Amino acid sequence: MDDILDATNRKILAELVANARIPITELARKVGLSKTPVALRLRQMEEMGLITGYRAILSPLKLGLTHVTYVEVRLTDTRQKALEQFNTAVRAIEEVEECYMIAGGFDYLLKVRSRDIAGYRRIMAERISALPHINATTSYVAMEAVVEQNWTAP
Template sequence: MSDPLDPVNRKILAELLANGRIPMSDLAEKVGLSKTPVSLRVRQMEEAGLITGYRAILSPMKLGLTHVTYVEVKMSDTRQSALDKFNEAVRAIAEVEECYMIAGGYDYLLKVRSRDMVHFRQIMAEKISSLPFLHATSSFVAMEAVVEQNWTPP
């Protein structure tokens, strides 16, 4: 595959993002190719690591997880061994939807989903505050999601 994101592959990816369970015959029809070349392209993108998997996307709202808080985390130790321990521990907290190592005044940014402020406070007290090498946190409550979507290739 010389250009992994040629126009046809971009169409395939857009369709798969909209419906990861689409039958290959339907996908082929939507992108204007026959089933065999589309199947080959999908397999090549999987093997190249462009497609890393397929999963169900759950609705946080329907699950009652309507409260989003962003938490900045400052570490007491930023040596690699400390970062590795923090990374492993934060991955085990189900309510942490996203975690990024960042540059600036803090070391990490967490996106935490909860039912409400009481639930968030419980997550902070029982889970986040006990993360290894955590020195300080600062929290920001989201009031409204203006843009919230999966990434699509340009």
């Protein structure tokens, strides 16, 4: 993988992270190559699965989704089938922005975005509490985002 992520590919990735809509001619100019080699490198990184897609990054604040809550989830059953059922169900909750399986004192950590505390309360009561195998949850309301960023290229 290190030979694929040479200095030029790292520059390409950094430029794409900054602006995925950059024209290929401008991208080529910025990384010091012509258009054809940059296009080939992009295709190679896409085929390898290093680049998995291109998307618009929306502003949750401009969309009115200013309330962030982190939720610790403990399950009643952690056998593989139960984990798969939970994983499938939690993916269907659009307000769950992130979900991680955790090694520690609880099983999952969710990042939930909503308009306000009342919206979060509804999401918790109607959607999260209804997830399969839920034993207990603990919620932590974020007061302020100190660092919040998308992943940057290596």
